[in-house]
Amino acid sequence: MHGSWRPLAVFAEDKPDKTGSHPDSHVDFAADRMTWLDRDGKELMAGQFTVSELTEVKGKATVKIPAFDLTTGSATCPGIYDVYLPNFLRITFRHIKPELGRPSVHTGGGTTTFFLLERISGQKPRPIDTSRTDQERLVGTWSMLISFDDAADKIPPGPSAGQVCVITKERIEWRESPKHPGFRVAADYTIDPTTTPKQMDWQNAKGGNPAPPEDGYLPAIYEFIDEDTLKVCYPESGFKATTPPKERARPTRFQSDGNINLWIMKRQ
Numbered sequence: 185m186h187g188s189w190r191p192l193a194v195f196a197e198d199k200p201d202k203t204g205s206h207p208d209s210h211v212d213f214a215a216d217r218m219t220w221l222d223r224d225g226k227e228l229m230a231g232q233f234t235v236s237e238l239t240e241v242k243g244k245a246t247v248k249i250p251a252f253d254l255t256t257g258s259a260t261c262p263g264i265y266d267v268y269l270p271n272f273l274r275i276t277f278r279h280i281k282p283e284l285g286r287p288s289v290h291t292g293g294g295t296t297t298f299f300l301l302e303r304i305s306g307q308k309p310r311p312i313d314t315s316r317t318d319q320e321r322l323v324g325t326w327s328m329l330i331s332f333d334d335a336a337d338k339i340p341p342g343p344s345a346g347q348v349c350v351i352t353k354e355r356i357e358w359r360e361s362p363k364h365p366g367f368r369v370a371a372d373y374t375i376d377p378t379t380t381p382k383q384m385d386w387q388n389a390k391g392g393n394p395a396p397p398e399d400g401y402l403p404a405i406y407e408f409i410d411e412d413t414l415k416v417c418y419p420e421s422g423f424k425a426t427t428p429p430k431e432r433a434r435p436t437r438f439q440s441d442g443n444i445n446l447w448i449m450k451r452q
Contacts, residue, residue, distance in 0.1 A: 185265070185267065185273065187212075187213060188211070188212050188303075189210065189211045189301035189302060189304060190302045190303075190304050191203045191206075191210070191220070191299060191300070191301055192300045192301065192302055192329065192409060192448055193299075193300040194220075194298070194299055195292025195297070195298045195439065196298070197280070197294070198335075198441075201437075206222045206228060208222075208223035209222045209228065210304060213233070216232050216233060217233070218230065218232075218254060231254045231261075233252060234253050235251065235253075235265060236251045236253075237249070238251045250266060251263070252264055252265035252276075253277070256279075261277040261278050261279045261297075262277065262278055262287075263275060263276050263277025263278060263287060263296075264286065269329070272450075273299070273300075274299070274337070275299045275301070276289075276298045276299075277297055278295050278296050279295070279296065280295040280296075281295050290330070290336070291332075292335060298337075302413075302450075309409075309411070309412065310410055312410060312411050317377075318382065319353060321408065322351050322375070324452070325351075326351065326450060327347075327348055327449060327452055328349055328358065328448075329449060329450055330448045331358070332440035332446040332447075333440060333445045334442050335440045335441055335442075346361050347359065348361065348452070349416075349449050355372050356386070356416075357369070358370070358391075358447070362452075369389070369391040370391055371386035371389035371396075371400065371402065372388045373386050373404075374387075375406070381435075381436070381437075382406050382407060383403070383406075384406045384418075385401070385402075385403060386400070386402040386403075386418060387400055389401070393420075394421055397423075401429035401432070402418050402419060403418070403419065403435075404416060404418035404419075405435050409448075412450060412451035413450055413451070415438050415446065415448050415449075416449070417435045417439070417446045418444070419432065419444050419445075420443065420445050421442070422443030
């Protein structure tokens with residue numbers, strides 16, 4: 185965990201992703217201190233942290249919990265963490281009403297704060313290649329870093345989550361692994377890169393819970409953080425089955441709530 189990390193997403197208090205307000209920021213873990221700094225070195229958040237492994241009995245199983253506790257001022261915020269893939273780090277801690285206890289899943293909003301971090305190494309992220317179209321840039325196999333549904337991450341913890349999004353020129357599929365024959369969510373798609381945010385229309389969508397409407401149309405948005413990091417946001421509910429496709433509300437920002445799902449992915 186020690187070293188410098190690039191925030192890919194920071195969610196707190198049901199507000200928009202804080203990385204949009206603080207581009208080129210970084211998070212440092214040194215000794216027992218966590219510090220989030222903006223591009224000018226201004227401190228955005230800081231505190232003393234500890235990590236430990238706790239055990240909890242659930243039914244007949246004993247579950248190990250990677251605990252992360254952050255102390256800011258006189259308050260200690262209980263949380264969890266997960267290093268995976270292996271240069272990515274998820275942290276969730278309860279910064280409001282810490283007496284409610286340690287969160288059991290990665291989630292951002294309400295009483296919790298969530299960080300998705302990428303380790304900063306000698307090789308900088310590739311800037312967006314303007315010689316390529318978005319359609320060309322989308323094609324590939326992408327590691328699923330987070331899949332937020334109802335503001336909670338559905339990617340299981342572990343050193344290598346393994347789940348991927350496979351995108352061709354016409355189709356997008358969330359799979360359990362690159363060679364897995366089935367899918368969790370899939371759709372045909374078209375894009376409009378001229379809008380803000382950029383639009384992605386899903387047709388013939390299948391999978392998910394709840395399942396897409398019978399006509400399979402979902403209005404989505406997408407954004408490249410850099411050449412190899414992608415965000416996709418789409419609604420899975422919040423409209424009636426009888427609502428005409430073009431009248432279904434499209435997400436306006438990259439955030440998950442009770443109706444909207446958010447994926448953040450890294451090109452393999």
